[in-house]
Amino acid sequence: MSDNNKFKMLAKTLSGLEDLLAAELRSLGASDVKAMNRSAEFFGDKKMLYKANMHCRLATRILKQVKTFNATSSDELYHHVSQIKWDKLMRLSQTFAIDAVINYSEFNNSMFVAQKVKDAIADWFRAKYDKRPSVDIKRPNVRINIHIRAKKATLSLDSSGEALSKRGYRTEAGTAPLGEVLAAGIIELTRWDRASSFIDSMCGSGTFVIEAAQMARNMAPGLTRKGFGFMGWRDYDESILRDLVEEAQAAIKPNLDFKIVGSDIEPARIKEAMANAKRARVGKDIEFVCKSFEKQEPPPAPGVMVINPPYGERMVITRIDEFYTMIGDTLKQNYEGYNAFVLTSNLDSIKHVGLRTSQRVKLFNGPLECRLLKFEMYKGSRKEKYRNPEEKP
Numbered sequence: 001m002s003d004n005n006k007f008k009m010l011a012k013t014l015s016g017l018e019d020l021l022a023a024e025l026r027s028l029g030a031s032d033v034k035a036m037n038r039s040a041e042f043f044g045d046k047k048m049l050y051k052a053n054m055h056c057r058l059a060t061r062i063l064k065q066v067k068t069f070n071a072t073s074s075d076e077l078y079h080h081v082s083q084i085k086w087d088k089l090m091r092l093s094q095t096f097a098i099d100a101v102i103n104y105s106e107f108n109n110s111m112f113v114a115q116k117v118k119d120a121i122a123d124w125f126r127a128k129y130d131k132r133p134s135v136d137i138k139r140p141n142v143r144i145n146i147h148i149r150a151k152k153a154t155l156s157l158d159s160s161g162e163a164l165s166k167r168g169y170r171t172e173a174g175t176a177p178l179g180e181v182l183a184a185g186i187i188e189l190t191r192w193d194r195a196s197s198f199i200d201s202m203c204g205s206g207t208f209v210i211e212a213a214q215m216a217r218n219m220a221p222g223l224t225r226k227g228f229g230f231m232g233w234r235d236y237d238e239s240i241l242r243d244l245v246e247e248a249q250a251a252i253k254p255n256l257d258f259k260i261v262g263s264d265i266e267p268a269r270i271k272e273a274m275a276n277a278k279r280a281r282v283g284k285d286i287e288f289v290c291k292s293f294e295k296q297e298p299p300p301a302p303g304v305m306v307i308n309p310p311y312g313e314r315m316v317i318t319r320i321d322e323f324y325t326m327i328g329d330t331l332k333q334n335y336e337g338y339n340a341f342v343l344t345s346n347l348d349s350i351k352h353v354g355l356r357t358s359q360r361v362k363l364f365n366g367p368l369e370c371r372l373l374k375f376e377m378y379k380g381s382r383k384e385k386y387r388n389p390e391e392k393p
C-alpha cells in the first residue's frame, strides 16, 4: 500500500471496547492505530476502509476524515464547510444527511450545527449549479458526520451508513436484546478460545451465541449486511468490495467440532433466536434448547458461559434477589470447569450470587451502566474458591 493513498479514519465503538477495537484494526492491517475515547483512529487506503467495514466486529461506524478546522462560531463553521469541493464527494442527484456530535463546545445544539452544515453544502451547490441535492435523513446516499469538541471541528464521511452493529440478521428481537457490537465485545472480553464449549443459558434473541458462532466460523460480520455507506460515494470501487467478499466467503470454516448452546425459558425467545441464527447463516452451528437456567446442563467443560439476565429494570421479575441466588447456586452445581460471565446493571442483586468475582469490567448497555462479572468455576473440590468474601465461613 503506497503511503500516498493512505488517509485517516476513525472507528467508533462503545465505552470499554476501545483497546479491543484497536487490536482488531491492527490485525486487519490498519496502521498507526490509536485507541481513543469510544473510538480508535487509524490509517489505511480504500481497501482498508472497506475491509474495516466488512470485518470489524467491535466498530459501530467507520468515518473517513475530510477536514479538520477551528469552529468557534456558526460563521466560522459555515465558512470552513463552504471551502470543501462538495461535487468531488457527492453528485447533485444524490441525497445526503448530517449527523452532528458536539462536546464541550461553544455550540450547545447539535441540530443547529447539522442545519448550518447542511446550509453550507446546499449553498455551495446552488452557487455552482443553481440546484442543490436533497436531504434524506433515513436513507441518504451520503452520510456526513460533523464532530465538534471544544474549538476543533472534524468533518467526515460516514463509510458505514447504517450502524455496523445492525448486522442484518436480527429482525426478530424479543425483550431487551443486546446490541451486536456489545455482545461481540463481551465475547472478546471473556477471552473465549473459539474452540471449546460456549453457552448462553438466558439467550433471548440469541445475540451472544450467534456472534460466537460467526467468530468461531471466521465469518465476516459484514457478509450478512445489505450494504455500506461507501457504496454511495463517488469513488466507490466495486471490484475492491467484490474481492473482499470473495476472500471473506473463502475464509469461512465449514463446521465446528465443539458445541455452542443457546437456551431460554421462553419458547417464543427460542423461536426468534433460531430464526435469527438462520439468517446469520449459523443455524446449524448452534443447539437451541427451551429450558430454565436451573435445568439446563451445559456442554462439556472447559467452556465459557455468558448470560445477560433480567436486570429487574427493563424486565419485571418478582424477587430479583432470589433470582440471582439461584444463578449462583446453579453455577456451583452445573458449571464446574467453566468461566462464567454475567452482565448486569443490578449491582445490589448481584451480591446474592454469592460467588467471588475474579474480574469486573464496566460497560454500558445503552444508557445503563453495567458490570461484566467473571466467576471462575474451578473443577474439583475447591469450594473455598466459590465463597463470597462477604460471607462468613
Ligand SMILES: C[S@@+](CC[C@H](N)C(=O)[O-])C[C@H]1O[C@@H](n2cnc3c(N)ncnc32)[C@H](O)[C@@H]1O
Pocket (backbone or CB within 6 Å): 174, 175, 176, 177, 178, 179, 201, 202, 203, 204, 205, 206, 207, 208, 263, 264, 265, 266, 269, 291, 292, 293, 294, 308, 309, 310, 311
Ligand atoms: C435480558 S434478556 C437476554 C437478552 C439477550 N442477551 C439478547 O441479546 O436477546 C434475559 C432473558 O432471560 C430469560 N430468562 C429469564 N429467566 C430465566 C430462567 N430462569 N431461565 C432461563 N432463561 C430465563 C428471559 O426469557 C430473557 O430472554
